[in-house]
Every structure is written in C-alpha cells, then in structure tokens.
Amino acid sequence: MTDKNRSQWDLGRFIETLTYFEVIPFLNWVQQLIQGRPQDNEKRPIGGRNVGVILVAGATGGVGKRVVKRLKERGDQVRCLVRDIDRARAILGNDVDLVVADITKSDTLTPVVLANIQAVICCTAVRVQPVEGDTADRAKYYQGVKFYQPEIVGDTPENVEYQGVKNLVEAAAKYLSKSNEKLIFDFTNPSTELKNVWGAVDDVVMGGVSASNIVFVENTALFTGNVSTANSGGFASVRTRNFDPTFDLSGYEGVELRVKGDGQRYKLFLRTDTKWDGLGYSYSFDTVANTWINVRIPFADLIPVFRAKIVKDAPAIDTNKVCSFQLMLSKFEYDGALNPKFSPGGFTLQVESMKVYGGETLPQFVLVSSAGVTRPGRPGINLDEEPPAVRLNDQLGGILTWKLQGEDSLRASEIPYTIIRPCALTEESGGKELILEQGDNIRGKVSREDVAEICVQALQQPEASNLTFEVKAGENSAESSDWKQLFSNLQPDK
Incomplete structure (x- = not known):
C-alpha cells in the first residue's frame, strides 16, 4: 500500500491506542461504561510470575x-x-x-x-x-x-x-x-492473558499513518504491518501494557529473543517507568531474511532514550522493576541518525520466545x-x-x-x-x-x-x-x- 493511499491521519485509531494503554482515564471510563466494567483481575496484566x-x-x-x-x-x-x-x-x-x-x-x-x-x-x-x-x-x-x-x-x-x-x-x-535461563514470553503456546497484553503503538500518536499489529499464528507472535514516512512519520511498534507486579530480572545478564525477520533492523525496548511517554531502554538488532536466529541483548548494552534521543545522564536500567516491553521498526536510530536497514512499506517479524539468560x-x-x-x-x-x-x-x-x-x-x-x-x-x-x-x-x-x-x-x-x-x-x-x-x-x- 502506497503512502498516497495512507496519507489521512486516523483519529479513531489514535483514540483507540490511548484507550488500550489507559493513557486518558476518562476514555477508559467511557469504554468500561459501554462494554461493561472488567473484573478486578482483568484490569492489569500480571508480571513477575512464572510463565511456564x-x-x-x-x-x-x-x-x-x-x-x-x-x-x-x-x-x-x-x-x-x-x-x-x-x-x-x-x-x-x-x-x-x-x-x-x-x-x-x-x-x-x-x-x-x-x-x-x-x-x-x-x-x-x-x-x-x-x-x-x-x-x-x-x-x-x-x-x-x-x-x-x-x-x-x-x-x-x-x-x-x-x-x-x-x-x-x-x-x-x-x-x-x-x-540458567528464565522464560518471559512463550509465543509457541500463548495464554489468553498473553494474547491480550500486547497492543500497537504506531506513529499515529504523532500524526503519522503507519499501522501495525501483533497476531498469534503458527506457534509464534507475528509483528507485522506497513510503515509509512508520510506526515513526518516512520515507525510502527507493539508494546505491552504495564505489568503489576513488575518483572524482577535482576541477577540475569540480558534478554534473548528467538526471531525470524525480513532483513531489517528492529528495536527492543524495556521500560521501568510506567508513564506512557517516559524513558525507555533500547537496543537495535538486525535480522536475517526468512531465517530463525537468537538475539542476545545484554542489559549493559541497553541505551536510555526518550523519543529516539539518547538521555546521557540517565542511570542504567533497574532490572528489578521492568514494567513493559516493546518491539519497534523505525526509520530512525538515535539522535537523528537513520536506520541503515530500514525500508518503508510492509514488514514482518516473527517472535517465538523472549527470555532472560545468565542468571543463577x-x-x-x-x-x-x-x-x-x-x-x-x-x-x-x-x-x-x-x-x-x-x-x-x-x-x-x-x-x-x-x-x-x-x-x-x-x-x-x-x-x-x-x-x-x-x-x-x-x-x-x-x-x-x-x-x-x-x-x-x-x-x-x-x-x-x-x-x-x-x-x-x-x-x-x-x-x-x-x-x-x-x-x-x-x-x-x-x-x-x-x-x-x-x-x-x-x-x-x-
């Protein structure tokens, strides 16, 4: 699909995104009033517990x-x-x-x-x-x-x-x-809770027209969509809602992804800040087209960023309170530099699992x-x-x-x-x-x-x-x- 066909900003999708991630309490109240108030144990995904x-x-x-x-x-x-x-x-x-x-x-x-x-x-x-x-x-x-x-x-x-x-x-x-590994997300056998915790956060939140989603097919999570640079946009992502309690990943060395991509460079974000637009810790990784690979991401190599800009005085990630995870395909690397392997248009990234390694x-x-x-x-x-x-x-x-x-x-x-x-x-x-x-x-x-x-x-x-x-x-x-x-x-x- 061309940028010309996707040049109209989608207000409805913008509101849907903010509602899903509970950014504006009033919108969530209206949604609950229309759809029925959720049970207490459905309000927030549970983190920090055994996945298996x-x-x-x-x-x-x-x-x-x-x-x-x-x-x-x-x-x-x-x-x-x-x-x-x-x-x-x-x-x-x-x-x-x-x-x-x-x-x-x-x-x-x-x-x-x-x-x-x-x-x-x-x-x-x-x-x-x-x-x-x-x-x-x-x-x-x-x-x-x-x-x-x-x-x-x-x-x-x-x-x-x-x-x-x-x-x-x-x-x-x-x-x-x-x-000495611990599974965080097992997409080969996803639970109902796991399926409901991921949502799209695309450049529609900044006026862009890119669109993505995560679907569970063939025993994997498929992050797929279309990235457009129209309206000064250029990124698509999927992100979890905040977990409560948070994940305690202290004692481990880093995160390992099992992925099959399309040859483009993607980003993984871990967040310890529950704010919608807060600090994130990012790592860029390359994929090999149509090939399953394991990507190891040391916590020490995570880069503190805010809106793709490096926050130089930010502390290292506090791994004992990770509240959300995010996968992204972006036109940009950091501080205005371009992603050298980015191509606008359709993309696919399959994820089989996410785990931490190097622990006791x-x-x-x-x-x-x-x-x-x-x-x-x-x-x-x-x-x-x-x-x-x-x-x-x-x-x-x-x-x-x-x-x-x-x-x-x-x-x-x-x-x-x-x-x-x-x-x-x-x-x-x-x-x-x-x-x-x-x-x-x-x-x-x-x-x-x-x-x-x-x-x-x-x-x-x-x-x-x-x-x-x-x-x-x-x-x-x-x-x-x-x-x-x-x-x-x-x-x-x-």
Whole structure:
C-alpha cells in the first residue's frame, strides 16, 4: 500500500491506542461504561510470575493439595497429574488444570502432560493404612504418639517410589531447561492473558499513518504491518501494557529473543517507568531474511532514550522493576541518525520466545521423600529407637529403601533439584520454626502445610539447588522464614 493511499491521519485509531494503554482515564471510563466494567483481575496484566507451567504429581495427597493451593495463590500456572479425575475434581475443585496419567506407566507421560512445564513438584507416595481390625488397645506407641500396624494399599513401593519417580524424572528431563535461563514470553503456546497484553503503538500518536499489529499464528507472535514516512512519520511498534507486579530480572545478564525477520533492523525496548511517554531502554538488532536466529541483548548494552534521543545522564536500567516491553521498526536510530536497514512499506517479524539468560540456577524438580531413608541396614542403628517407618521398612515392602533409589534417580539426572525429607507428617497447622539438617539423623514431626511451603519456596531460591535435607518442626512459631538463609546453611550434594 502506497503512502498516497495512507496519507489521512486516523483519529479513531489514535483514540483507540490511548484507550488500550489507559493513557486518558476518562476514555477508559467511557469504554468500561459501554462494554461493561472488567473484573478486578482483568484490569492489569500480571508480571513477575512464572510463565511456564508447574506440574504437580501426587496433587490430591496431603502435601500435594496444599502445594497446589499455594501455587495458585501466588498466581502460578499449575497442572495437576492425577489418576482419577473425578476424585481430583472433588479434592481440588473445578478451576485447576488436570491431566490424567500414572507415573508408574511411562507411556502415559505424554507431551500433553509435560508440554510447557518449567518445574515439577513430586509429592507421590504409596498409600499406607492400619491393618483392618486394629484397635486403640492394640496400638503401639512411639515417643508418645499412637500408631497402628500399617500395610501398603494398592501399588508397590518399588513401582511408585522408585520406578514411578524415575519415569517422571526421565520424561521431565526432555522438557526442563538445564541452563540458567528464565522464560518471559512463550509465543509457541500463548495464554489468553498473553494474547491480550500486547497492543500497537504506531506513529499515529504523532500524526503519522503507519499501522501495525501483533497476531498469534503458527506457534509464534507475528509483528507485522506497513510503515509509512508520510506526515513526518516512520515507525510502527507493539508494546505491552504495564505489568503489576513488575518483572524482577535482576541477577540475569540480558534478554534473548528467538526471531525470524525480513532483513531489517528492529528495536527492543524495556521500560521501568510506567508513564506512557517516559524513558525507555533500547537496543537495535538486525535480522536475517526468512531465517530463525537468537538475539542476545545484554542489559549493559541497553541505551536510555526518550523519543529516539539518547538521555546521557540517565542511570542504567533497574532490572528489578521492568514494567513493559516493546518491539519497534523505525526509520530512525538515535539522535537523528537513520536506520541503515530500514525500508518503508510492509514488514514482518516473527517472535517465538523472549527470555532472560545468565542468571543463577534454580531448582526445577522438587521431590518430597522421607526422613530415615538411609537408616534401614545402616550400621549402628537401633531400630527400637527409630520411628515406625524405619522399624517397619521390611514389612512395608522396603518403602524407605525404594524412596532412596527414587532420590538417586533424580540426583543422577542433570535436572537442578531439591529433595525434601520430612519427618513424620501431621495434619497440624503450619507456621512453626523449621529445623533443616543433613545426615539423616533427626527425628520428630512436621506439618504437611509447612512441607508444602518448602516445596514452593525451593523453586525460587538458587541456594536450594541440588540440596537433599531433612526437616522437622521446632517448638516455637515462626513469624516469617528467611528461606535464603535456611537453604544457605546446607551443603549441596556432591
């Protein structure tokens, strides 16, 4: 389409742009009045959260259902691996993503189950219950706690605790990143929220007539349109609305784009200022026509600009509060210089993903095991002083022995992991001070609520990567936990 045919400035599109990006509150109020007021959780896109899915295996169990609840409260995308979908609905509700699979059957761990996962929390366990007919009078005691002679119900410990965990580890390893990267936008499988967060910001806002859009096709985001230099214009772009909370990208070195362009030079902007017309941090990158390339953009190379002019006294970008992202094709480089690879007319830039690189390694597989797994058969162990699970390991099909082998299958993988070995699990309220130790010597009890919280916190702490530890509750309540310090006190596995 020629400039002659596009020389008329479009007032309607100008107003539409300002309305979409909430520049003029009155316009947004009118739009809400006409279209209906949006729900509170639709007003502003959510940033700073995991883009990929966290897969929870054993999601209907005592720990698993609490893990799911906490992840949902944090705004994470959760997928629950279950064997009985009706039972899972009754326990977890109707607003949870459920997939039917069985970790003991490797052929059920399909791409449908594992697609787009960024972490796994495994809380699976064989079912143990008292032998039928046991009474309180026949109950045994350990440290004043009553327990009954137990037995395994359903599948064997070997199948669940070892082979099942091994199956899940091997299947997940094909999907989990082993590098120190974090996905920001995955356009290969865009969510509804992701589709609704990007909008066009073209030179119509300055009187120009260029027009662009972003569409989601062929598992990519397609930034496409027509750039015109008529009316002193010459740029087209797509930009996200401001995220709240913002993205914390501190600890990473830069942004990496996976793109296929048309040979022109484009710009990426990151913004820490929520103002519509505020400071942006820009980087220009060249594309190769019809070829997929990875573009790495170090944060240190971002240029502070305001309306294509370099702001020389601006500070370096504050990467812990990035509120928006923008892609642009412009006639101009910076300070009046021209883009040497710019051509007016139609353009296309496909984007597959946007991620940050160079960060610390976070755990990507959290396994809930059990304290005592190394004690059966360990020299010097007095079984009379041990908890029931250790004393009855043989009667329970070697449950702790198989749990240890399940742990070993995870440690042997290349997946960054955290292995949690809780002492006796209880239904008591959480919030106690937690004692984390290594060496598999502690005894005691711990709330399932607290174990679930450890699972969720471990995914956020690089200090928890490649750790195996036991945990029990202390005597006192804890107002808050310094998770970084708790994990830092432990030694990574060798």
